[in-house]
Amino acid sequence: MSGSSLRVLLSNEQIQARIAEIGLKIGADYPSGDLHMVCILKGACIFLSDLARATPRDICIDFMGISSYGKGKSSSGEVKLTKDLDHSVEGADVLIVEDIVDTGITLNYLIHVIQQRKPRSVRIAALLDKPTRRIRPVDVAYTGFQIPDEFVVGYGLDFAEKYRNLRDVCVLEGT
Numbered sequence: 001m002s003g004s005s006l007r008v009l010l011s012n013e014q015i016q017a018r019i020a021e022i023g024l025k026i027g028a029d030y031p032s033g034d035l036h037m038v039c040i041l042k043g044a045c046i047f048l049s050d051l052a053r054a055t056p057r058d059i060c061i062d063f064m065g066i067s068s069y070g071k072g073k074s075s076s077g078e079v080k081l082t083k084d085l086d087h088s089v090e091g092a093d094v095l096i097v098e099d100i101v102d103t104g105i106t107l108n109y110l111i112h113v114i115q116q117r118k119p120r121s122v123r124i125a126a127l128l129d130k131p132t133r134r135i136r137p138v139d140v141a142y143t144g145f146q147i148p149d150e151f152v153v154g155y156g157l158d159f160a161e162k163y164r165n166l167r168d169v170c171v172l173e174g175t
């Protein structure tokens with residue numbers, strides 16, 4: 001893409017340090033029981049893989065596919081389930097692992113979908129939060145970083161499927 005540039009907002013070192021803290025907190029908050037980490041594809045896949053390894057207890061990893069953003073930078077406002085869970089979460093503690101909370105529309109929808117599966121509890125872990133953009137209320141139990149209203153890529157987050165493999169979270173400027 002011509003005319004665009006990347007500015008590092010959060011370095012990989014900052015991200016790893018924060019994830020280590022969150023992992024320990026999750027371990028302390030869930031001393032026992034069946035804990036399912038549900039990764040929201042695709043953006044949260046890198047966060048999930050680091051968070052899972054930072055959490056010092058047994059967990060079950062599962063995946064859900066959601067599409068709400070097209071190839072551009074703004075949401076269609078429409079949430080579609082593209083892949084469902086492989087395992088039942090009935091009676092289990094569920095931790096939804098998401099890359100970023102923006103308007104809150106996606107997580108609002110997802111919480112509703114998962115609650116219908118009769119889990120023991122549902123909470124959200126989100127690496128990034130843009131609180132000024134919220135349209136729907138979302139209770140995020142574990143937040144990595146609050147960030148300003150800028151479009152970010154890297155560490156799992158994409159723009160038209162690009163940049164997911166960047167180690168840092170960067171602001172994509174000039175597109």
Ligand code: 5GP
Pocket residue numbers: 043068069075098099100101102103104105106107150151152153157158159
């Ligand atoms: P929400 O439903 O909260 O508006 O949007 C959540 C989804 O929008 C995220 O899972 C992510 O896919 C996408 N999104 C929101 N903000 C950004 C951003 O700054 N960068 C990227 N790459 N995706 C974003």
